[in-house]
Amino acid sequence: xxxxxxxxxxxxxxxxxxxxxxRAELGDAxxxxxxxxxxxxxxxxxxxxxxxxxLLDVHLPGGGGRAVLAALVAELPDVxxxxxxxxxxxxxxxSVIRGGARGYVTKSITGPELAGAVRRVADGDAVFSPRxxxxxxxxxxxxxxVATVDEDLDRLSQREREVLRLIARGYTYKEVGKALFISVKxxxxxxxxxxxxLQLSNRHELTxxxxxxxLV
Amino acid sequence: MSEPAEPIAAPVLPGDLxxxxxxxxxxxxxxxxxxxxxxxxxxxxxxxxxxAFVVLTAASGAGVVAYGLFWVFAPxxxxxxxxxxxxRGRDLTMLLALGSLAVGLVLLLxxxxxxxxxxxxxxxxxxxxxxxxxxxxxxxxxxxxxxxATATSQGPGMLRAGVGLALVLLGAAAILAGPANxxxxxxxxxxxxxxxxxxxxxxxxxWLRMARELSAERSARIREQERAEVAAHVHDxxxxxxxxxxxxxxxxxxxARLARSQERxxxxxxxxxxxxxxxxxxxxxxxxxxAAEVEDAHGVAIEVVVVGDCPLDDRLVAVRDAAxxxxxxxxxYAKGAPVSLYAEVEPEQVTVFVRDRGPGFDxxxxxxxxxxxxxxxVGRMARHGGRAIVTSEPGEGTEVQLEMPRDRSPS
Numbered sequence: 128x129x130x131x132x133x134x135x136x137x138x139x140x141x142x143x144x145x146x147x148x149x150r151a152e153l154g155d156a157x158x159x160x161x162x163x164x165x166x167x168x169x170x171x172x173x174x175x176x177x178x179x180x181x182l183l184d185v186h187l188p189g190g191g192g193r194a195v196l197a198a199l200v201a202e203l204p205d206v207x208x209x210x211x212x213x214x215x216x217x218x219x220x221x222s223v224i225r226g227g228a229r230g231y232v233t234k235s236i237t238g239p240e241l242a243g244a245v246r247r248v249a250d251g252d253a254v255f256s257p258r259x260x261x262x263x264x265x266x267x268x269x270x271x272x273v274a275t276v277d278e279d280l281d282r283l284s285q286r287e288r289e290v291l292r293l294i295a296r297g298y299t300y301k302e303v304g305k306a307l308f309i310s311v312k313x314x315x316x317x318x319x320x321x322x323x324x325l326q327l328s329n330r331h332e333l334t335x336x337x338x339x340x341x342l343v
Numbered sequence: 344m345s346e347p348a349e350p351i352a353a354p355v356l357p358g359d360l361x362x363x364x365x366x367x368x369x370x371x372x373x374x375x376x377x378x379x380x381x382x383x384x385x386x387x388x389x390x391x392x393x394x395a396f397v398v399l400t401a402a403s404g405a406g407v408v409a410y411g412l413f414w415v416f417a418p419x420x421x422x423x424x425x426x427x428x429x430x431r432g433r434d435l436t437m438l439l440a441l442g443s444l445a446v447g448l449v450l451l452l453x454x455x456x457x458x459x460x461x462x463x464x465x466x467x468x469x470x471x472x473x474x475x476x477x478x479x480x481x482x483x484x485x486x487x488x489x490x491x492a493t494a495t496s497q498g499p500g501m502l503r504a505g506v507g508l509a510l511v512l513l514g515a516a517a518i519l520a521g522p523a524n525x526x527x528x529x530x531x532x533x534x535x536x537x538x539x540x541x542x543x544x545x546x547x548x549x550w551l552r553m554a555r556e557l558s559a560e561r562s563a564r565i566r567e568q569e570r571a572e573v574a575a576h577v578h579d580x581x582x583x584x585x586x587x588x589x590x591x592x593x594x595x596x597x598x599a600r601l602a603r604s605q606e607r608x609x610x611x612x613x614x615x616x617x618x619x620x621x622x623x624x625x626x627x628x629x630x631x632x633x634a635a636e637v638e639d640a641h642g643v644a645i646e647v648v649v650v651g652d653c654p655l656d657d658r659l660v661a662v663r664d665a666a667x668x669x670x671x672x673x674x675x676y677a678k679g680a681p682v683s684l685y686a687e688v689e690p691e692q693v694t695v696f697v698r699d700r701g702p703g704f705d706x707x708x709x710x711x712x713x714x715x716x717x718x719x720x721v722g723r724m725a726r727h728g729g730r731a732i733v734t735s736e737p738g739e740g741t742e743v744q745l746e747m748p749r750d751r752s753p754s
Binding site: 235257258260261264265292295296297298 | 646648649650687696
């Protein structure tokens with residue numbers, strides 16, 4: 128935990144009102160070192176300031192959050208991205224996670240919860256909102272009974288499934304730990320493992336699933 | 344909203360490239376810009392494309408045919424460096440290019456075995472040259488219109504069109520007068536055919552242009568219609584809600600309720616597939632609708648997460664009603680704290696969790712009305728063959744778990 132030093136944050140969102148709102152809500156919990164309102168500006172600001180965490184809007188002028196991720200994830204491995212969006216569309220969620228974001232929260236999140244999420248991402252853990260957990264369960268559920276799936280990456284373990292289910296039910300990591308009799312650290316390990324699978328699994332089903340959810 | 348049109352457009356799907364069209368380039372072309380346009384489209388050097396065309400021409404003249412087809416079907420690029428002066432001495436280069444095309448055509452005809460008759464080949468090549476000049480000129484006309492430079496020199500354009508026309512006429516006349524024309528009834532037919540083909544070739548560019556303009560106009564009209572629809576929707580819903588919000592500034596609960604229900608409505612409109620609210624016969628959609636009702640009635644935010652989905656049957660209607668009861672109860676006792684609903688459809692059963700972060704209660708000292716909830720939710724689930732479990736602890740909120748086995752027979 129890096130509690131003693133404030134987490135350095137860059138806010139990327141095309142709505143100025145939203146940025147100042149987030150800034151006010153985060154208060155002293157973090158140090159906002161920069162703001163940007165489109166993809167190009169974000170890339171410049173992030174390169175210049177090297178923050179710990181970038182709060183990244185999914186829908187941005189100039190290519191969206193995905194363009195920022197594509198430009199910087201490999202170049203600045205120490206900078207972590209937390210996606211923030213009003214969108215519930217599965218393909219948006221899945222695409223930023225696969226683009227390299229360490230988590231996804233919706234803009235309805237409360238200030239203290241957001242501050243907690245930022246700290247968690249800064250520490251290298253993953254942040255799943257209930258909705259993201261639901262998406263992952265949905266996406267990976269479709270293939271669990273397919274015998275041909277032999278890659279570990281394409282499967283969730285029983286424990287990971289339990290953790291995600293509790294998060295989808297609205298449990299905090301602490302409450303998940305309590306319910307499953309494991310430590311918060313272990314919960315974080317499970318969630319990070321799921322994030323890794325989500326990012327590395329090379330199944331096209333993920334994308335297809337996200338698309339089909341929209342078209343059903 | 345800095346970009347009002349942006350959120351309406353469907354987001355680009357992951358792994359899905361935007362549709363790219365091939366345009367003929369007017370920049371750096373020799374004849375019609377086919378090779379350059381193709382090179383830009385494929386991302387290779389234009390020289391390779393030209394070599395490919397030449398090689399293909401040697402192969403029974405396929406290159407010439409391909410070039411012609413690209414010329415007709417690939418539209419002229421509308422993107423062009425502005426103010427680029429038309430180069431002088433260009434006509435000579437063009438004529439050279441046309442000449443090589445003609446040679447290619449002769450090769451093609453030879454390959455097809457009909458070029459051995461010089462009395463036919465020469466007029467045919469003449470016609471082709473004329474047609475090429477005419478079509479090339481039509482391209483230039485289109486370019487001029489894009490540039491909107493009306494005052495450019497009309498002279499060379501007219502001259503070239505005239506030369507093209509003359510060549511076509513000359514060729515046609517030569518065919519008619521040639522040895523292939525045997526006279527009599529057959530001769531008349533051939534003459535008519537030659538004239539018809541000639542007219543079609545000469546007027547082709549203008550027909551094509553008219554068709555393209557028509558389709559451009561049509562897509563503009565569709566865009567306009569979509570815009571009008573969006574404007575109407577924004578007016579009916581969002582503006583209306585904003586007015587209501589201004590009227591209720593003193594009542595934060597009402598403002599929150601209005602904002603929340605508007606958000607839900609707009610979200611449904613933006614992200615839901617075409618076909619309106621439909622799908623109300625699916626469990627997920629009915630749970631969302633029930634949550635929306637409770638949100639509106641009690642002014643509490645309810646986060647709904649549904650994993651999997653299935654059609655509604657009698658038992659699942661009971662699940663929905665029980666879930667709604669549980670949400671109403673959570674909304675009442677949670678005192679504004681968020682409520683979450685999680686539903687999971689598995690092959691064997693459907694599970695629904697309703698959780699609030701309210702003060703919770705001690706199950707041993709159940710208040711009277713909570714007992715009522717137990718009766719209605721637990722009783723209802725039991726009657727339909729499922730079960731409900733209520734867990735609560737003071738300070739930890741309350742969770743209602745509903746389980747219903749699924750009907751295994753496909754209905």
